[in-house]
Amino acid sequence: MDAIILQIMNGLDKGSAYALIALGLTLIFGTLGVVNFAHGALFMIGAFCAVTLSRLLTLSHEVIDETRTDFLGNPLKVDVPYLYDFFGTDVGNVLIDWSVPLSIIFAFPIMIAFGVIMERGLIKHFYKRPHADQILVTFGLAIVLQEVIKYFFGANPIPTPAPAAFVGSFDFGALLGFNANQIIYPYWRLVYFLFAIIVIGVVFAFLHLTTFGMVVRAGMADRETVGLLGINIDRRFTIMFGLAAAVAGLAGVMYTPINSPNYHMGMDFLVLSFVVVVVGGMGSLSGAVLAGFLLGILQSFASMAIVIEMIPGINQVIIYLVAIIILLTRPRGLMGKKGVMEE
């Protein structure tokens, strides 16, 4: 029992990342009908927003510390972040420590702007072209973005720690009456899961509770009619593209403490996220979220030692296997709608 709970929890954080990326992909697909292969790159750019902010916060100048000496006997030069000068050491330290959560505020406008520019500058010209062209141009864009990031940040993963308050693990088992240390779960992964739930909740609330969201949903159902009613649906869809980019970016920001960001992290997630979208059903938002968590949990179950012993290699292929089975038995995916993406 404890093993099962542990695996479910282990699956949740990866599942959250899948769900967030897949949610953005589906948003773009459902509104604009574009297959965005650069979505993984957006995830990566979000992660590097966090890296950038933590570098900006620790931007420092050299100060000579007279009280200490280095190994040659000269006065020691110490790097002092500008933040210490502005806010004092205590506040400065807190700010630096909380750089990853702070990056959310930093990354959100950047990602929105990035998404809007990308849609207006590039994707807009591809609505009338075949899906293959959309895949190809966004694939090319993903390569370019990836290489630009590699040029500025190097090829090595950049460790970006979580705030000290969230380092360590949470003894989840004690809460449920198991022995101590039976089910432990890192705090940050819990934070990530809660964050994902909140973001997903916000997106759904935005779509279902606001007038703007209602119009967007109407546009997803029948773009032409909404346009005929005199509503500028293109502008709203552009904003939705920005929102989808922001969702992917925030997923990337919060993922940095779990996995040190490197320039190809987006591509690694992209392939799986596409599988998630297809399993969930093209164009179905709740399907994408459901499939994201489902596949994340399935993957962590398949990584259990007993399971690997029974079916060797299953942990490597489970997601693809599930995708193949689902696509062949339920061609529209778990919650796919009729008429979406059916040539």
Add this chain to the structure above:
Amino acid sequence: MFGLTKTDFNLLLIIAILVLLAPFLLNPFPEGSKLAQFNGGYPDLMQRFVIFGIFAIGFNILFGLTGYLSFGHAAFLGVGSYSAVWMFKLLSMNIIPAILLAVIVAGIFALVIGYVSLRRSGIYFSILTLAFAQMSFALAYSVLTPITGGETGLQLALDDPRVLGIQVTEQGNIPVPSLFGLEMRSSAELALGPWLFTFNVGYYVCALIMMASFYLAIRIFRSPFGMMLRAIKSNQQRLNYTGLNSRPYTLAAFVISGMYAGLAGGLMASMDPLAGAERMFWTASGEVVLMTILGGAGTLIGPVLGAGMIKYMENIISKINSAILHEWFYWLPAGLEDFMVAVVYPFIGKGWHLTLGIIFMAVVIFLPGGLVEGGQRLLNLIRRRKSSSAEPAKDNLTPPA
């Protein structure tokens, strides 16, 4: 001739001349000169040109004709490589059985994957092939280690049986792949003044096979079967409504293109007898897509051009470093020189992928027909200029090369 129209025969002839004279054409700069680094005429790179040419020709039969975008084609290349290396391990170092087995195994593999994947079309087909390829990659990397060598890859060893050939050479080495005693790696060199030309046996074997596959591709393109595939691309639904079952045609195209990939994989292993799982990774599949699109999908010569261009860039541009750049811009004033170097630097050396990505995006955006379309537009422009004074411009509707 050979059952080809005159245009097609000329195209084949051009390809044949280009390929056979490649050691000369790719080495235009004398040894030791500053420009010698742009010489692509060394055996390893020339072999890559033709092998990836075969791969891209095969991919084009599927994507260019039927419009089905497979994102998992590298799996067949990998399977072909593995089978060829196994043939070297078990049977003999002769490349013919190795290549034959590579083609057959890749064909069977493609039949299985195609049978399942082709039940869906569009993006779903892409995802399915991607999923299958990633699965093969993951399995080859982990569980199938006894067959595939896992992370280290599949290599030859001294104690391999090689029942039909020699197990160990007289010097106690592992024998090298050969064609009835003609070693693949042996080459003849010709020095003409400062120029040095290398003629490699392996390259010419690959080149001949590539010409044969190109010929086959022309025949497929011009056959009723090829017409049927084009019909699938332009409107599959209408084809189905006329009562035709299109699945056998797409499946046949998929298997043929899988066999081409297997052939490329087998040749790759014949030139260098080892095989690794990374050949099946999805970026490798992406590469062949890039090649085909860059050259021009649906055209005969496009994929070969695209493959050549990408492999050339990969090998030559990635070798340029900042010292060489400084040499190029030495004639500029000092400040401007550093500035130019700083501007160009991100695009060369390790950054060649950036150049590739930008070129690729530009091609997809502005030239959906790839380099071939670019060439045709250029030709038309020149023709129009010439004819505009003499006679009113007429549409030159030549069939795409």
